[in-house]
Amino acid sequence: MDDSEKLKQGLGGALLAARERSGLTQTEVASRAGLAAAVYGRIERGQQLPSVPTLFRLCAILSVSSEVLLGLDAAERAALSTAAMPEESPELRRLARLARTLSPAALRTLTAIAAAVGR
Template identity: 45%
Template sequence: MQSRLSKTLGHTAREARLRAGLTQETVAERLDLTQEVYGRIERGLLLPSVITVRRLSLVLHVSADQLLGIDSSLTHSPSSGRDSPQVRRLIRAVRELSASRLRTLSLLIAHFRRRD
C-alpha cells in the first residue's frame, strides 16, 4: 500500500508542479529539501512526512487529498456543486494565495468567528 501511495503522491506532485511551471529545484527549495530528495518523492520512491505533504500542498496549490489520491467526492458536501459564482471565485482566489497570505487569511477568519 505504501508503494502505491508513494507513486500516487509523486505522480500528482509532478503534474501539479508542471502545471505551475516550476522546476524540481524550485519546489525543493520552497520545501527546504534537497533536489535529490524531492526527485525521489516525485518518482514515488519516498513517502514524505505529513508535514512535508502539507507544505507540498501549499507550494503546489493542490489539496492534500489530491496528493494522497483521496476521492474528493467522498470528502465534499453534496451542496458543493451548487455553490454560487461568488463562492467559487472566492475559493479559486484562496487556492492561489501564498502560504503566508493563507495563514493571514486564516487568522482573520478565526478572529471574526470569535467575534460572532
C-alpha cells in the same frame, strides 16, 4: 504492489502533475519546501514518502489539496470516514458538530451534563 508502494507512486505522479501545472522545476519546489533537490526527486519518482509537515508545505507551494495528492476522491473520503467510525449514530455526529462550536465554559457544562446522564 503493496499499499505503501501504490501510495508512493500515486503521490509522486500527483506531485509531478501539480509541479508541471505550476511551471516550477524540481529544484524550485525543493528549495521552497526546504528539501534537497535529490530528496524531492525521490518523492516525485515515487521512491520515498514525505513527512506530514513536508506534505503540508508541498500542498501550499503547489496550490493543491492533500486529498488530490493522496488520491482521495469524494467517494473514498466518505468510505474512509464511515469505516473509521461505524458505531457513530447521526445523533452522536450532530452532537459532536455542535460541541465544536461551544465556548470552553459551555463545553465543560455539556461534559458535566453528559457525565451525569451517563451515571
